[in-house]
Amino acid sequence: MTHTRRRSPRFRVLAPSTAAFVLAVSGCSVGGGQPSVPVPTPSPEAAGYCGKLDEALPETVVGLERSDPSPDSELTAGWGDGAIVLRCGVPRPARMDDSQAKAVDADGVNWLLEQREDAGPRFTTTYRKAYVEVTLGTEYAHDITPLSAFAVPVRRTVPDSL
Numbered sequence: 001m002t003h004t005r006r007r008s009p010r011f012r013v014l015a016p017s018t019a020a021f022v023l024a025v026s027g028c029s030v031g032g033g034q035p036s037v038p039v040p041t042p043s044p045e046a047a048g049y050c051g052k053l054d055e056a057l058p059e060t061v062v063g064l065e066r067s068d069p070s071p072d073s074e075l076t077a078g079w080g081d082g083a084i085v086l087r088c089g090v091p092r093p094a095r096m097d098d099s100q101a102k103a104v105d106a107d108g109v110n111w112l113l114e115q116r117e118d119a120g121p122r123f124t125t126t127y128r129k130a131y132v133e134v135t136l137g138t139e140y141a142h143d144i145t146p147l148s149a150f151a152v153p154v155r156r157t158v159p160d161s162l
Helices: 016-026 044-056 145-157
Strands: 076-079 084-090 102-106 109-114 122-125 131-136
Touching (some): 044 084, 102 145, 131 145
Antiparallel strands (some): 076 084, 109 122
């Protein structure tokens, strides 16, 4: 199946006074509700896996439409204007060295679980040639259901490291 990547709309360049007027009238913040997330800097090998993963990602996750964060990159993806954010090619989390770290299995993909203060959980794949990180909004604090949407794409595009 050929996947055509649809990107979220970006603001057009407007004259400063026009942009200020549009923002004031609409009550919007710059960024249109889509978060800005740091883009990872993986090795060329990992970046290749991440590019394939990006093409295989679903358009919806738990009913949320894909709306990628800024800046535009095949290493990041999002759903529900930041409710779910995926970054591929992140560094190996130091927490993976902790024997007390918690992990979950979602449809055959193992994920390190990190609970963040005042934020939803962060999950990072383990035993893969590229680390894939998924952060979930607080509404998913006790729900790993969104991870199931990533299981097949991760298994097909990011090989095991074992």
